Amino acid sequence: MSESPQRKIIHVDMDAFYASVEQRDDPALRGKPVVVAWRGARSVVCAASYEARVFGVRSAMPAVRAERLCPDAVFVPPDFVRYKAVSRQVRGIFERHTDLIEPLSLDEAYLDVTVPKQDLGSATAIATRIRDAIREETHLTASAGIAPNKFLAKIASDWNKPDGQFVLKPAMVEAFLAPLPVGKLPGVGKVMEAKLVALGIATCADLRSCGSDVLERRFGRWGARLHELAWGIDARAVQPERPTLQVSAEDTFEQDLLLSELEPHVRRLAAKAWAGYLRERERHPERIARTVVLKLKTADFRVLTRSLTAAEPPTSEAACADIACALRDRVALPPGTRYRLAGVGLAGFAAPDGSPAQDDLFSG
Known part of the structure; x- marks a missing residue:
């Protein structure tokens, strides 16, 4: 029996999506620090343009803090009807290349292009074609990561942001991950990262040397999962139709x-x-x-x-x-x-x- 082909996964992430849509549709906002949020003490930031991020403004932070960090920020109330329309447009571009699409939100998705609809020669070429089409048809930019699994593709898509892409070939994975801070692993928030650092585990190389059994005794199944991620192991398939759980x-x-x-x-x-x-x-x-x-x-x-x-x-x-x-x-x-x-x-x-x-x- 022949072995299954090596998976080819692309993670596409729109750049500062909500803020970029606002700057695209209102030329007066281009080049300015745009914060997509309602003003008020109870509001949180939905998105921030790259001009606003320079000042430390990030998604999910309180709007009042964003205003303190960047007093000249232009606050724009979110318009999810427009954002969803653009998201559907981008989804149409994905569908030219594969039906195996797993949306994570309005602005990012996994694509399995192991067996693509169009033979462009490589997953890298497909990612380039997708990003070019997004730029031409929506006048927005996207970044992409190309890798043999979902975990690695998501990390790679953040590597050359904005408006870039990065390829992680199987032979590169071990060396690439070794110096990666544990805080970059999915599911490792600040609290978990602090616990790991307190144990002398700061990088993926440290996780590997710690051993799966030690991590599992300390953190349960999640510890074993961390050890797998440190080696770049992720068997999850792209799931186009995930059932609603909530x-x-x-x-x-x-x-x-x-x-x-x-x-x-x-x-x-x-x-x-x-x-x-x-x-x-x-x-x-x-x-x-x-x-x-x-x-x-x-x-x-x-x-x-x-x-x-x-x-x-x-x-x-x-x-x-x-x-x-x-x-x-x-x-x-x-x-x-x-x-x-x-x-x-x-x-x-x-x-x-x-x-x-x-x-x-x-x-x-």
Whole structure:
């Protein structure tokens, strides 16, 4: 039997996508530090142009902090209708080359071009063709990483940003990863990175020398996974049609609220989540959500979730809202605790074969 061909994966990432769309559509914004966000103490940055990033402005930071870092920034409210339209246009470009497309968000996706629709000679040539078409047809730029798996392709796409691409051939992987800081590995946030550094593990080379068994004893299955990533091992396939595992809605309040004041907001968010769930049911009527989740974020940014999987799944918006409100009783923080954000979601979807397909709600 012949071996399967080496996978050829491309990760395409649009450059400062939301901000770039705004600069494209409004010439007065070009060359200026653009921050896509609503102004206000409760707002967060959706995107920042490269001119704004020079000042340290980054996505997901509070808008007030962005304004302090870059007083001359031009704040533009997000327009997701336009961003989704451009994303669909880019998706059409991808589809000229492969049907194996796994979107991660509006502005990035994995493509498996092991067996492409057009024989351009190499995955590198396909990535170049895609980026050229994006530039010509959308007047935006994208960066790309080409590698034998998803993990490596995502790292490579960030290597020559903006408007560049980087190829990681199999023979290059071991040497390329050895000096890479552990903070560059997916899933290693600042807290995990600090734990690893405290153990003398700062790079992928350090992870390799530590050994899989040692890491697994210390961190469980995640430790073994880290050891695999340090060697560039990632067997995940590109998944064009990932089933929905969660439908949710969340909101940051204008003022921090007590738990007892949250009911109208929880019911409003439950209505939004239920509407999204009904849209999902229209596409996949056989998939039923069995779990209701309440997410809360305290004024000091502590995040907690409470969930309930009932014997019978919720069958109405009101039932969903009732469960979400009741979940507040399982929050054991002091009565004076104030909350800046709430979210309601439905999860625990039944898979087509009837088995549960559950994942962490609001994970990202």
